[in-house]
Amino acid sequence: MSVHTPAKPTTTDPGSSRANPNAVDADTPVGALRRILRVQAFQILLVLVVIFIIFTVMAPTAFPQWTNLRQVIQNMSILGVLGIGSTFVIITSGIDLSVGSVLVFSGVVSAKAMIFVGGDGWGTALVGLVVALASGLAWGSLNGWLIAKAKVPPLIVTLGSLGAALGLAQVITGGVDITAVPAVLSDNIGYGNLVGTTLPLISVIAIVFLVVFGIILHRTKFGLHTFVLGSNEEAARRVGVKVDRQLISVYALSGGLAGFAGLLSLAQFGTTAIAGQSQTNLNVIAAVVIGGTSVLGGVGTIFGTAVGLCIPAFLQNGFVIIGVQPFWQQVAVGFVLVVAVYIDQRRRTAASRGGGGMRTASLTGLLRRSKN
Amino acid sequence: MTVGQIPILEAKGLTRSFGNVRALDNCDFEIYPGEVVALIGDNGAGKSTLVKALSGSLALDSGEIFYAGGRVDLTSPTAANQLGIETVYQDLALAPHLNPVQNMFLGREIMADGFAGKLGFLDNKTMAKRSRAAFDDLGATVRSLTSPVGSMSGGQRQAIAIARAVAWAKGVVFLDEPTAALGVVQTKNVLESIRRVRDKGVAVVLITHSMPHVMEVADRVEVLRLGTRIATFKASETNMEELVGAMTGAIVGAAK
Numbered sequence: 187m188s189v190h191t192p193a194k195p196t197t198t199d200p201g202s203s204r205a206n207p208n209a210v211d212a213d214t215p216v217g218a219l220r221r222i223l224r225v226q227a228f229q230i231l232l233v234l235v236v237i238f239i240i241f242t243v244m245a246p247t248a249f250p251q252w253t254n255l256r257q258v259i260q261n262m263s264i265l266g267v268l269g270i271g272s273t274f275v276i277i278t279s280g281i282d283l284s285v286g287s288v289l290v291f292s293g294v295v296s297a298k299a300m301i302f303v304g305g306d307g308w309g310t311a312l313v314g315l316v317v318a319l320a321s322g323l324a325w326g327s328l329n330g331w332l333i334a335k336a337k338v339p340p341l342i343v344t345l346g347s348l349g350a351a352l353g354l355a356q357v358i359t360g361g362v363d364i365t366a367v368p369a370v371l372s373d374n375i376g377y378g379n380l381v382g383t384t385l386p387l388i389s390v391i392a393i394v395f396l397v398v399f400g401i402i403l404h405r406t407k408f409g410l411h412t413f414v415l416g417s418n419e420e421a422a423r424r425v426g427v428k429v430d431r432q433l434i435s436v437y438a439l440s441g442g443l444a445g446f447a448g449l450l451s452l453a454q455f456g457t458t459a460i461a462g463q464s465q466t467n468l469n470v471i472a473a474v475v476i477g478g479t480s481v482l483g484g485v486g487t488i489f490g491t492a493v494g495l496c497i498p499a500f501l502q503n504g505f506v507i508i509g510v511q512p513f514w515q516q517v518a519v520g521f522v523l524v525v526a527v528y529i530d531q532r533r534r535t536a537a538s539r540g541g542g543g544m545r546t547a548s549l550t551g552l553l554r555r556s557k558n
Numbered sequence: 559m560t561v562g563q564i565p566i567l568e569a570k571g572l573t574r575s576f577g578n579v580r581a582l583d584n585c586d587f588e589i590y591p592g593e594v595v596a597l598i599g600d601n602g603a604g605k606s607t608l609v610k611a612l613s614g615s616l617a618l619d620s621g622e623i624f625y626a627g628g629r630v631d632l633t634s635p636t637a638a639n640q641l642g643i644e645t646v647y648q649d650l651a652l653a654p655h656l657n658p659v660q661n662m663f664l665g666r667e668i669m670a671d672g673f674a675g676k677l678g679f680l681d682n683k684t685m686a687k688r689s690r691a692a693f694d695d696l697g698a699t700v701r702s703l704t705s706p707v708g709s710m711s712g713g714q715r716q717a718i719a720i721a722r723a724v725a726w727a728k729g730v731v732f733l734d735e736p737t738a739a740l741g742v743v744q745t746k747n748v749l750e751s752i753r754r755v756r757d758k759g760v761a762v763v764l765i766t767h768s769m770p771h772v773m774e775v776a777d778r779v780e781v782l783r784l785g786t787r788i789a790t791f792k793a794s795e796t797n798m799e800e801l802v803g804a805m806t807g808a809i810v811g812a813a814k
Contacts, residue, residue, distance in 0.1 A: 406678035407667050410660060417653035424615070424651050425665035426636035484655035 226478030226529065227490030233522070234496050241504035248507045256386060262499045263392035264289075264454065267447045268470045269491040270399045271326075271440030276474050277403075278415040278436055279483025280340040284329060285444040286466030287351035292321040292448030293458045294355040297364040306369045314368070315449055322445015323438050325351055330437030334430040340437075348467065355460055364458045371453035388450055395443075400488035412436055416483020472519060473498065476526045482534065497522060564627040566591045566729045566761045567643070572611055572621035581607040583785035585621070589730060594752060594762045596772040596793070599782035600805050605765050606648075608782065609732050612763075613645040614638035625729065636665075642728030646719045648735045654708025658700050658718050661707055662689040662725065692725040693717070696751045713744030720751055730761045737771060749775050769798045781805055 241249040248254060268285045275282045296318035303313045325347055332343045367376075378387045403409040411432045414422040423429045451459060475481060476497055477490030502515040565588040574582040582604050589595045599605050610616035612623065614632035623630055625641050632638045635645070652661045663685045669675035686703055693700045698717035700710075707715055716736060723731050733752070737745040752762050752775050766772060772779055773793060781789040781804040789804040802808075 402678070405680070407669070407680060408678050410656075410664075410667065410680070413655060414653050414664060417655040418651070421651040421653050421661075422664065424635050424645075424647070426634075426639060427665045484653070 226526070227487045227493060230477060230490060230497070230526065231493050234493055234500070237497065237500055237504065241500070241508065245507045249504055252384065254503065254507070256384060258499050258503045259389045260386040262495050263386070263388045264447050264450050265466070265470055265473065265495050266392035266492065267395055267443050267450065268466065269473050269495055270395060270488060271443040272470045272474045273479050273486050273488055273491045274403065274412055274436045275440050276471070276479050276481060277412050277483060277486040278433060279481070280333065280437070281344060281471065282329065282437065282440045283341070283344040283467045284325065284347040284351060285440065285470055286463035287348045287355070288322055288325045288441055288444035289448040289451060289466065290458065290460050290463050291325065291351040291355040292318040292445035293452050294358050294364065294460070295321050296449055297367065297452055297458055298358065300368055301364070301366055308370050310368045311371050314371070314452070318445045318449040319442055320445070322448065323442040326438040326441015326444070327434060329441060330434030333437060334433040355458070359458065359460065361460070363460055365456060367452045367456050372456050375450065376453035376456065388454060391450070396488055396492055403488055413484055469498065472523050476522055478526065478530070480530050481527070563590050565589060565624070566626055567612065568624040569612060570622045572608065573619045574607060574611065574616065575619060580785050582611065585782070585786045587612070587780065587787060589761045589763060591761055592756055592759045593778065594756050594764060594776050596776035596779045597763055597765045597782065598772060598779060598801060598805055603782040604785040605782055606734060607785070609645065609734055609763070609765060613643055613732055639726065643730045644723035644727035645732040646723045646734060646736060648738065652707050652715055652719055655706050657704050658707055659686045659689045659703050661718060662692065662722050666726070692721045696721045696724060696754060697747065698751070712739045713741065713747070716740060716744065716748060720748065724755050724760065727760050730763065731755060732763045732765070734765045735767070736764070737766065737768060769801055772801065773798065783807060
C-alpha cells in the first residue's frame with residue numbers, strides 16, 4: 187500500500203467542508219431530500235404513489251383492501267426474483283432475453299426430477315430446488331461464457347437461449363405441461379402465508395431476495411464491479427478487474443434466479459406453464475428500466491426495479507377494478523417506459539456536457555430553479 | 559546525476575510490428591528514480607506503442623525489459639502495476655459512473671474487517687480517507703468524493719487519474735498527454751504535480767507534443783522517430799529548435 191499519509195490531518199482541514207458541497211448537502215434535511223429526489227427510483231416511486239392515490243379515490247372500497255393488494259403482491263413475486271438478475275445484467279449494459287425460457291426449462295426439468303424421485307414431501311421439493319437452480323445456473327453460465335469469451339453480443343446470445351431453452355422444454359415434455367407438483371410446494375409456497383400473518387410466503391421470499399441482492403449490488407465488491415462493467419469495461423480491465431469472470435457471474439446469477447423462479451412458478455401455478463412465459467422477459471426488462479436502471483449501463487438500483495414492477499401490476503389491477511379495459515395497462519406501461527428512458531437520456535446528455543448538468547436534468551430539475 | 563545508479567526501468571532492443579509497420583524498431587529506453595523524462599516524437603513515431611509495451615499492455619516481438627536491474631516480463635497491466643509501474647492513459651480510463659474513491663481503489667478495493675470482508679463488503683471509510691489524503695498530497699482540487707466523476711470537469715478528472723497513478727506507483731508513472739484537454743490553470747497544476755511526484759523519488763515519463771511543457775518540467779528528453787530512439791538531450795542543455803529538428807529528422811544523431 188503506497189497511498190501517502192496526508193500532509194495534514196484531513197479531519198481538521200477547515201476547507202474540506204466548503205470544498206465538498208455534497209457532504210454539506212447530506213447534513214441538512216433539505217439537502218438530503220434534494221439528493222433523494224434526484225434519484226430516478228424515487229421519482230418513479232412518486233409516480234407509483236400517485237397511481238395508488240388515484241385508484242384509491244376512484245375505488246375506495248375495493249382497491250386499497252389488503253385482500254386485493256395481497257393478490258397483486260403475490261402475483262408479482264416471481265417477476266421480482268427475475269428482476270433482480272435483469273437489474274444486474276442491464277447495469278453491465280447487457281440484456282437477458284432468456285429469463286422466461288430458462289424459468290420454463292428449469293421448471294420442467296425440476297418437475298421431471300421430482301416425479302422421478304417421487305413423494306410429496308420436503309425432501310422431494312429440495313431435489314426439485316437443486317435441479318432448478320443447477321439448470322438455471324447452467325443456462326446463465328452458458329450465456330455469460332458466450333458473451334464474455336466468444337464475444338457474441340448479449341442480445342443475440344440470449345435470443346438464442348430464449349429459443350433453445352423453450353424448445354428443449356417442449357422436447358422434454360412433448361409440449362404437454364407437467365402438472366404433478368409436490369403438495370408441500372403448492373400448499374406452503376404457492377398459496378401459503380408466512381406463519382402467523384397474511385403475507386404470502388412467495389412474496390416474503392421475493393422480498394428477502396430483493397433486500398439481500400440489493401445489499402450485494404450496492405455494498406459489496408461484486409456489486410461495484412458490476413457497475414464498472416457498464417461504466418467503463420476497459421478501465422476495469424486495465425486495473426486488473428477480472429472482467430470476463432464478473433460478466434459470466436452476472437449472467438449466471440440471472441440464470442440461477444430464473445431457475446429458482448421456475449420452482450416458484452411450479453409452486454404457485456401447479457404446472458410447468460410452458461406457453462405462459464412468452465412475455466416475461468419483456469415485462470421484466472420494462473420494470474427494470476422504469477425503475478431507473480439505464481440500458482446503457484453503469485446506473486441502476488434494486489429498489490427501483492421493485493418499484494418498476496409495482497407500476498404495471500397496480501395499473502392492471504386498478505384498471506380491472508374501476509372497469510377500464512385492462513388492455514389499457516399495456517398502453518400506460520409503454521408510455522411510462524418511454525418517459526423513463528427519455529429522462530435517463532436527458533440526464534446522460536447533460537452529464538456528457540460536463541459541469542453540474544447531471545444534477546439539474548431530471549424531473550425535479552424541471553420543477554426546481556437552478557441555484558445560479 | 560545518474561552516474562552509478564541503476565535505472566528503475568530500462569528497455570533494450572524493443573521491437574514490435576503491426577503487419578508491415580514496425581511500430582518499435584530496436585528501441586532502447588531508460589529512466590532513473592526521481593527523474594522526469596519527456597518522450598517526444600512526431601505522430602506515429604512510436605511513443606504510445608513504447609508506453610504500452612513498458613506498462614504491460616502490449617506484447618513484444620523481441621527485446622528485454624529490466625525493472626530496478628532485474629529482468630521482467632510485463633505480460634499484463636496488472637503485472638506492471640504489481641511492480642510499481644502506473645500509467646495515466648490519454649483517455650483517462652476512469653469509470654464515469656463511479657465516484658473518485660471508487661475509481662481510486664478500483665481493482666484494489668480495501669475490504670471490510672473480518673467476516674464482512676469475506677462476504678465482499680468494502681471498507682469505504684478507509685478508502686475515502688486515503689483518497690482524500692492522496693488528492694491533498696497532489697494539491698488536487700477534487701470537490702466531492704461522492705459524486706460520479708462523469709459529472710466533473712476535465713481538469714478534476716485528470717487530477718483524479720494522476721492522483722490514482724501516483725498513489726499506487728512505487729517506481730514509474732507514465733503520463734500520456736496529460737495536459738492535452740486542459741486549460742491554463744489545470745495544466746499548471748499537472749506540471750506542478752509532476753514535480754511533486756518526482757520529489758518523492760518516483761520516475762515520471764511524460765509523453766507530450768507541447769515543447770514548452772517539456773522544457774519546463776523535464777530533466778531529460780528522449781526523441782523517438784520511426785519506432786526508435788534517435789536522440790537524447792539534457793533539458794537544461796537544449797532548446798526547442800533543436801528538439802523539433804530532432805523530431806522531424808532535420809538534425810540527426812545529436813547526443814545519442
